[in-house]
Amino acid sequence: MDRPELAAFLRSRRERLRPEDLGLPASTCRRTAGLRREEVAMLAGMSVDYYIRLEQARGPQPSAQLLNALSRALRLTKDEHDHLFHLSGLMPENERRSPTGHVRPGVLHLLDKLDDTPAMVVSDRGDFLAWNAMHAALLGDPGRLPPEQRNVAWQHFCNPDAAALFLPEDFARNGENAVADLRARLAAHPDDTRLRALIEELRMRSERFAELWERHDVELRRSDHKTVLHPVVGRIDLDCEVMFSPDHDQRLIIHSARAGTPAHQALALLRVLGTERMASAEQD
16 A cells, blocks of 8 residues: 555545535635545545545555545546555456566567558557557657667657657647556556656656656546657648557557548558668668
């Protein structure tokens, strides 16, 4: 149980809620941002003293029943609900096992079959594990990076050229998603020393990462829409789908464009350019 992190998370979730959102009377003389501790305790059906001790990192380990009540009271999302359990030292129902770097042969075969669609596999911590030629043509070849830099969050916050590939609003949202994802994964795998080392490095190297980390947001991205500003074919509007492995330790990320759109034509051009480059490399 991580009492300091649990306390900080509870405070951050409480302070984002407004009384009127939960059917409570609003008051003009409130000194507290969001709900009062007493109101959370009432909504969760628990003693005020016990909840205060949780926020002060002094309380005993809460039960699963109590955590479910707190989750409902604080209107937590599914990802935040799981995060609450992880911080409390309990395992949510959908939790499986620790992440692994082995990519199943069937997934690798699928990557090869998606020869007209950018796709890649990343680990639980965001490490690049496998990718197809279209992904390399769209966002760059991870194989050309030093091994320690082959990570989604590292590239976003430490690569000065990363922002040039996206619209400003998309790039900002990508960073928020990456941090919320890492915080959720750290709670799920607190003994992952590589993950902890990555987070500490990013906190030291990036003020923006450190700022986002203190928000205590948690979310596992499952779908998105983004615009890639490709240096050769220009703007490409893409849908992004994230498919989790049965053990939730790896993800297949697919970027696609709707048929008949300029983005679909741009991907077709990228495929041709990628094929030409591969042929040229083989001749060399």
